[in-house]
Amino acid sequence: MKFDQPVPLTQIAALINATLLGNKEAYATGINEIHVVEEGDLVFVDHPKYYDKCINSSASFIIINKETDFPEGKALLLVEEPFEAYLKIVDYYRPFQPSMDIVAETATIGEGSVVMPNAYLGNQVTVGKNCIIFPNVTILDHCILGDNVVIQSGTVIGSDAFYYNKKNNRDIHYKKMTSCGVL
Incomplete structure (x- = not known):
């Protein structure tokens, strides 16, 4: 999904109670699943099997449950439960x-x-x-x-x-x- 307008990454980090590492001045333009992410999107990953795929995807921001290396210009949002964080973001920005x-x-x-x-x-x-x-x-x-x-x-x-x-x-x-x- 695309947000109605770009959202400061710091605002998203506060919403999901995440520790923000990397590009703290950035704005997210949407959130999506790994197979359809674009630059500016958030993606979530909660299994080590998919860490590299997410970190090296087109997504600019990764909601993840483990601190790891990542490319310059991107950001990690560290949370215990990335899937729960994803649901919270979707429910907040796209409520039923x-x-x-x-x-x-x-x-x-x-x-x-x-x-x-x-x-x-x-x-x-x-x-x-x-x-x-x-x-x-x-x-x-x-x-x-x-x-x-x-x-x-x-x-x-x-x-x-x-x-x-x-x-x-x-x-x-x-x-x-x-x-x-x-x-």
């Missing part, structure tokens, strides 16, 4: 907002696009130009469709990823990752 309208007031539909009956468009959904959204499609909050897209009946876009973080040291052993929009 119910929409009871079939097409949310904040959804935008491009010129020449058609949205058939019983299609649901959530908050902040953007549909490009000349798209066809067939009946019984669900497009959840903060999803962006480009131009000339066809979505077939019964499709769901933007639902939570099937990702559960397992830790035996907490009451709930499996915690679901909160998704925050699809580009």
Whole structure:
């Protein structure tokens, strides 16, 4: 997810009670999973198997549970539970907002696009130009469709990823990752 505006890294560190190492003057532009991060993004890692991949990824800022070496210009946010920190950031910057309208007031539909009956468009959904959204499609909050897209009946876009973080040291052993929009 991209933040509405760049956020000072010090503000994020305070939110998740992290020790900030490295570039303390930086601003984060978003938070994402390792396979889709870009420069300016935060990423989290909580297993040594993935430390190097995260630290050497395009992400500028790494939420991690162990102090380690990292490239100049990047920053580490040290916390005990990186996954919990990720959830806190997503919940803070992208809180759940119910929409009871079939097409949310904040959804935008491009010129020449058609949205058939019983299609649901959530908050902040953007549909490009000349798209066809067939009946019984669900497009959840903060999803962006480009131009000339066809979505077939019964499709769901933007639902939570099937990702559960397992830790035996907490009451709930499996915690679901909160998704925050699809580009």
